Amino acid sequence: MSDSNSAVTRMHKYNPELTDLVFDYMRDRLAMPEVPLDFPGDKQVLAAALAGLIKPEGNPAADVLKLYDKVVSRAVVSGDSPRFMAFIPTAPTKAALLFDMIVSCASIQGISWLEAAGSITAENQVLRWMADVAGLPQSAGGTFVSGGSAANLAALTVARETGRENRGLKNRAPVRIALSKQAHSSIGNSLAILDVEPLIVETAGFAMTVNDLTIALAKCDPNEPPVVGVVVTAGTTNAGILDDLSGIGKFARENKLWFHVDAAYGGAGLLAPSTKSLFVGIELADSITMDPHKWWFAPFDVAAILYREPRLAAAVHTQDASYLDVLHEDDDVINPTDLAYHLTRRARGLPLWFSVAVNGTKAYSDAVEASVQLTREVAELIRTHPELELVIEPSLSVVLWRKIGWEAKDYRDLQDRLITNQTAFVTPTSWQGETVGRFAFVHPGTTIEMVKEVFAAL
Amino acid sequence: MSDSNSAVTRMHKYNPELTDLVFDYMRDRLAMPEVPLDFPGDKQVLAAALAGLIKPEGNPAADVLKLYDKVVSRAVVSGDSPRFMAFIPTAPTKAALLFDMIVSCASIQGISWLEAAGSITAENQVLRWMADVAGLPQSAGGTFVSGGSAANLAALTVARETGRENRGLKNRAPVRIALSKQAHSSIGNSLAILDVEPLIVETAGFAMTVNDLTIALAKCDPNEPPVVGVVVTAGTTNAGILDDLSGIGKFARENKLWFHVDAAYGGAGLLAPSTKSLFVGIELADSITMDPHKWWFAPFDVAAILYREPRLAAAVHTQDASYLDVLHEDDDVINPTDLAYHLTRRARGLPLWFSVAVNGTKAYSDAVEASVQLTREVAELIRTHPELELVIEPSLSVVLWRKIGWEAKDYRDLQDRLITNQTAFVTPTSWQGETVGRFAFVHPGTTIEMVKEVFAAL
Numbered sequence: 001m002s003d004s005n006s007a008v009t010r011m012h013k014y015n016p017e018l019t020d021l022v023f024d025y026m027r028d029r030l031a032m033p034e035v036p037l038d039f040p041g042d043k044q045v046l047a048a049a050l051a052g053l054i055k056p057e058g059n060p061a062a063d064v065l066k067l068y069d070k071v072v073s074r075a076v077v078s079g080d081s082p083r084f085m086a087f088i089p090t091a092p093t094k095a096a097l098l099f100d101m102i103v104s105c106a107s108i109q110g111i112s113w114l115e116a117a118g119s120i121t122a123e124n125q126v127l128r129w130m131a132d133v134a135g136l137p138q139s140a141g142g143t144f145v146s147g148g149s150a151a152n153l154a155a156l157t158v159a160r161e162t163g164r165e166n167r168g169l170k171n172r173a174p175v176r177i178a179l180s181k182q183a184h185s186s187i188g189n190s191l192a193i194l195d196v197e198p199l200i201v202e203t204a205g206f207a208m209t210v211n212d213l214t215i216a217l218a219k220c221d222p223n224e225p226p227v228v229g230v231v232v233t234a235g236t237t238n239a240g241i242l243d244d245l246s247g248i249g250k251f252a253r254e255n256k257l258w259f260h261v262d263a264a265y266g267g268a269g270l271l272a273p274s275t276k277s278l279f280v281g282i283e284l285a286d287s288i289t290m291d292p293h294k295w296w297f298a299p300f301d302v303a304a305i306l307y308r309e310p311r312l313a314a315a316v317h318t319q320d321a322s323y324l325d326v327l328h329e330d331d332d333v334i335n336p337t338d339l340a341y342h343l344t345r346r347a348r349g350l351p352l353w354f355s356v357a358v359n360g361t362k363a364y365s366d367a368v369e370a371s372v373q374l375t376r377e378v379a380e381l382i383r384t385h386p387e388l389e390l391v392i393e394p395s396l397s398v399v400l401w402r403k404i405g406w407e408a409k410d411y412r413d414l415q416d417r418l419i420t421n422q423t424a425f426v427t428p429t430s431w432q433g434e435t436v437g438r439f440a441f442v443h444p445g446t447t448i449e450m451v452k453e454v455f456a457a458l
Numbered sequence: 459m460s461d462s463n464s465a466v467t468r469m470h471k472y473n474p475e476l477t478d479l480v481f482d483y484m485r486d487r488l489a490m491p492e493v494p495l496d497f498p499g500d501k502q503v504l505a506a507a508l509a510g511l512i513k514p515e516g517n518p519a520a521d522v523l524k525l526y527d528k529v530v531s532r533a534v535v536s537g538d539s540p541r542f543m544a545f546i547p548t549a550p551t552k553a554a555l556l557f558d559m560i561v562s563c564a565s566i567q568g569i570s571w572l573e574a575a576g577s578i579t580a581e582n583q584v585l586r587w588m589a590d591v592a593g594l595p596q597s598a599g600g601t602f603v604s605g606g607s608a609a610n611l612a613a614l615t616v617a618r619e620t621g622r623e624n625r626g627l628k629n630r631a632p633v634r635i636a637l638s639k640q641a642h643s644s645i646g647n648s649l650a651i652l653d654v655e656p657l658i659v660e661t662a663g664f665a666m667t668v669n670d671l672t673i674a675l676a677k678c679d680p681n682e683p684p685v686v687g688v689v690v691t692a693g694t695t696n697a698g699i700l701d702d703l704s705g706i707g708k709f710a711r712e713n714k715l716w717f718h719v720d721a722a723y724g725g726a727g728l729l730a731p732s733t734k735s736l737f738v739g740i741e742l743a744d745s746i747t748m749d750p751h752k753w754w755f756a757p758f759d760v761a762a763i764l765y766r767e768p769r770l771a772a773a774v775h776t777q778d779a780s781y782l783d784v785l786h787e788d789d790d791v792i793n794p795t796d797l798a799y800h801l802t803r804r805a806r807g808l809p810l811w812f813s814v815a816v817n818g819t820k821a822y823s824d825a826v827e828a829s830v831q832l833t834r835e836v837a838e839l840i841r842t843h844p845e846l847e848l849v850i851e852p853s854l855s856v857v858l859w860r861k862i863g864w865e866a867k868d869y870r871d872l873q874d875r876l877i878t879n880q881t882a883f884v885t886p887t888s889w890q891g892e893t894v895g896r897f898a899f900v901h902p903g904t905t906i907e908m909v910k911e912v913f914a915a916l
Binding site for chain 2: 005007008009010011012013014015016018019022023025026027029030031032033035040041042043046047050053054055056057058059060061064065068071072073074075076077078079080087088090091092093094095097098099100101102103104105106107108109113114115116117118119121122125126129145146147148149150153157172174184185186188189190193194195197237238291293297299300301317319320321322323324325326341342343344345346347348354355356357358359360361362363366367369370412415425427428429430431438443444445447
């Protein structure tokens with residue numbers, strides 16, 4: 001019995017050698033002044049390198065770790081390198097990284113008050129800080145989910161159900177939600193999942209204004225499904241543009257439309273003195289998405305969904321099952337798991353909590369401001385460069401630029417050249433049908449010199 | 459400039475003292491022969507302990523870590539303790555835990571082939587193993603999401619859209635999906651999000667059979683929305699029951715119904731020689747949910763969603779945005795991010811990959827079998843106990859039991875008594891309207907002696 005038991009628990013026993021191996025690897029990584037950018041990989045080469053690894057008897061840990069270090073990890077472009085300027089990078093603080101390891105190490109979850117009062121209290125403390133930064137009332141609350149897509153879906157589900165409820169509509173009655181074409185793809189995909197027809201608001205400029213919205217609503221046929229909510233973006237992923245939060249927010253409240261603010265990327269701009277004022281009106285939101293793994297310096301993957309009235313979300317998302325009854329004995333208790341579409345959840349908000357507690361909120365403001373200032377320097381560099389043009393004036397920390405005369409292929413060639421030389425990871429985007437260059441800055445270690453290296457490679 | 463730069467990058471600089479502090483904490487935790495079960499917490503006491511922590515200037519890291527260690531973490535019941543027998547516990551191997559820390563440490567993501575070919579190749583290797591275990595064809599593929607709820611939603615979205623497509627129905631046309639009352643709460647919540655009306659199949663026994671399904675379908679009015687899919691459960695969370703996978707699977711294929719198997723908890727039973735045969739028919743699935751953070755010994759949070767034809771999922775879930783065009787230049791490439799409702803994603807499958815590669819698949823089979831054997835021993839203990847009864851015969855590793863004469867309050871008092879004494883975390887459930895005792899075993903370190911300690915406290 002004890003022999004057989006020790007055999008089956010072998011995988012769960014402390015192994016000092018394996019621990020040393022992994023700890024040494026991690027310390028080396030943490031101590032790097034700048035992590036390597038690394039490379040795209042070849043599917044066939046990688047598959048060949050890993051072939052046969054999964055087998056009944058296993059492999060020496062040192063061999064597998066070496067394979068990971070030398071082959072697998074080299075074929076992952078490091079999102080946390082200051083030279084990663086594509087999509088939206090990540091830039092976790094060392095405190096946040098280290099605490100994310102603790103969450104892993106101790107299997108810390110944040111499901112229900114019954115099981116996880118400690119981690120939930122800490123997560124709620126940092127959520128309250130985010131709510132304060134956005135100016136939400138004391139009633140506000142929320143939870144952390146795995147990404148902006150999940151956060152937007154959670155919020156829009158509540159928008160749909162609350163909209164039906166307020167209008168006395170039955171289950172599955174058709175309703176619509178308004179958004180502009182600049183909204184993130186996850187908004188469109190959320191609405192598709194929800195079977196909610198989008199009302200696409202035509203915008204006179206690049207940002208959606210209350211005027212755009214009222215024109216779109218005025219054109220609606222009263223026989224069409226009612227519009228129950230509106231989604232605005234506080235910092236589009238593609239270009240960093242903010243919709244008219246204040247005008248649309250007031251209109252939404254007056255007209256009983258759910259007001260969802262997608263600030264997945266941009267929300268951290270609330271922390272920077274020079275961009276804070278762009279967010280006036282966000283305090284009117286019924287729900288806000290903000291992703292700590294973007295510009296709040298937390299590691300993958302974590303997004304916050306905040307609700308003005310969390311009880312509306314709990315009414316929609318609470319999962320009802322016999323074995324879970326014990327979590328809901330007290331009707332007043334709202335568990336994190338009741339506030340989005342998830343059940344088991346890692347306490348993924350703790351790394352942000354620890355890092356903010358240790359570093360202080362001022363360091364966060366300074367670090368976000370640094371990216372805003374870098375963006376302005378880069379914009380000036382482009383303005384004064386004979387062959388470059390700004391495509392639009394940047395608002396937060398995304399820069400769209402063109403090189404005069406360049407076509408799509410030129411930008412793609414640049415991307416390849418830059419990653420081959422490990423200068424930067426920069427991918428093009430499209431703007432009004434034109435392929436253009438794009439930077440997104442969130443890492444405070446990204447410097448104007450690094451951007452100059454990119455331009456030197458044009 | 460360099461001064462101001464060093465100020466804003468302070469949070470991102472290597473800090474040997476902080477690293478030592480956290481590494482020492484983690485090593486102590488990893489070296490524990492058995493992690494403490496720990497306690498429920500008091501909301502007010504916890505809030506008071508953390509009050510004022512978030513402030514502009516921050517706090518010494520050692521103080522915050524101490525507060526976490528002494529206060530916060532003590533109020534999180536350890537899901538990875540072998541004495542945690544409630545809900546579905548978690549039981550990560552040391553290799554999986556350590557590798558999850560590496561994923562944190564190096565911000566390893568698994569979004570697209572362009573950025574993350576290395577981590578995706580490794581994740582796909584372990585997904586292929588899971589698909590092989592389930593007997594899915596070579597066409598199969600999938601991705602890892604944050605939990606079973608997200609996996610089920612991803613699959614049922616594809617079920618709905620494929621069902622509409624196959625029947626020539628327009629966008630948002632009403633359709634239904636069949637399930638039994640024993641299906642997990644997340645299935646019902648997924649269908650609610652999807653605006654899909656559930657067809658609740660009445661079951662003659664506790665498991666759904668093909669006969670139950672055909673009777674329910676025969677009763678349908680042809681004017682009602684068409685049924686496009688059926689969800690079966692391979693190991694209910696509440697009681698470990700498996701529906702008739704083989705009968706329903708064949709019927710579903712013959713009748714062009716999407717066949718989704720929710721094996722979130724139970725799927726690992728495929729690895730145990732003594733329960734493998736219960737899963738015959740799972741190989742017919744169009745989609746399968748299996749959660750590595752349950753019985754596959756991976757840390758929170760990770761669930762696998764596997765599709766028979768991943769291209770059907772990519773057609774539904776791929777997010778379309780200008781700045782993402784570069785990910786989809788090759789039409790044949792399917793990114794992990796295209797296979798569920800997510801975009802940015804931690805490479806959350808790597809801890810399982812590393813642990814299986816190191817420990818070998820046989821160790822996994824042995825460890826799962828250990829919980830099945832423990833379940834049988836516990837069932838025998840109950841059968842021969844003068845005051846206890848088995849509520850139903852266990853199939854996998856969930857045991858429902860009653861003490862003769864006990865009422866709901868007795869089970870709740872037992873729960874409190876056991877956690878106060880750190881004997882075990884055991885919560886009641888309800889079965890046919892009766893409150894009963896429940897164990898769920900997934901940790902190979904859980905012993906019959908620990909269960910005897912629970913019964914000694916009755």
